[in-house]
Amino acid sequence: MSTQPPRRAGNAGRYLFLVLLGLIVGAICAVMALRALQARQDPFPEALMNVMAHQSGALRDAAKSSRCTINDTLPRLQSLRALSNDIESGFPDLRDDTRFATAASGLRADLDKALASPPADCAQLAAINERIGEDCKACHRDFR
Numbered sequence: 495m496s497t498q499p500p501r502r503a504g505n506a507g508r509y510l511f512l513v514l515l516g517l518i519v520g521a522i523c524a525v526m527a528l529r530a531l532q533a534r535q536d537p538f539p540e541a542l543m544n545v546m547a548h549q550s551g552a553l554r555d556a557a558k559s560s561r562c563t564i565n566d567t568l569p570r571l572q573s574l575r576a577l578s579n580d581i582e583s584g585f586p587d588l589r590d591d592t593r594f595a596t597a598a599s600g601l602r603a604d605l606d607k608a609l610a611s612p613p614a615d616c617a618q619l620a621a622i623n624e625r626i627g628e629d630c631k632a633c634h635r636d637f638r
């Protein structure tokens with residue numbers, strides 16, 4: 495006499511339970527793994543870059559829409575200059591690379607010049623925007 499047939503229904507329920515349990519445990523593990531990855535990643539460097547991109551984008555928009563008074567541009571330039579102080583601390587692995595440090599200093603030097611003699615019209619603003627863009631590229635070419 496076999497005892498197997500009557501147990502079929504019970505097994506199906508058990509398999510379903512195990513499959514669901516597997517899915518739940520898998521989901522929990524996936525969330526934990528993502529959290530761990532996220533915790534390792536420092537959001538600061540990308541945040542810094544995105545805010546710098548926002549400010550330099552605003553300067554380009556100002557030039558395009560002829561809003562080129564010092565009131566329009568100086569706060570942006572000051573903000574970019576202050577943000578650029580933190581480039582090295584945002585990328586601690588790169589700060590000792592001379593090309594990286596030179597590119598960061600180059601951006602700061604051009605912003606210092608722009609702050610020392612702020613753009614008086616849209617042509618001057620466009621020239622400054624051009625230089626800032628080159629300074630960003632000088633670093634991104636090698637490190638982005």
Ligand code: HEC
Binds near residue numbers: 548626631634
């Ligand atoms: C001295 C080096 C350096 C300078 C100067 C620099 N960047 Fe970056 N930038 C980087 C590096 C390195 C990355 C790559 C970051 C990453 O993906 O982790 C980056 C990435 C970015 C990103 C992408 C960020 C993201 O969300 O992945 C933007 C936008 C950006 N930079 C904008 C700018 C702008 C605008 C300027 C100039 C005003 C600038 N950067 C100047 C080094 C620099």
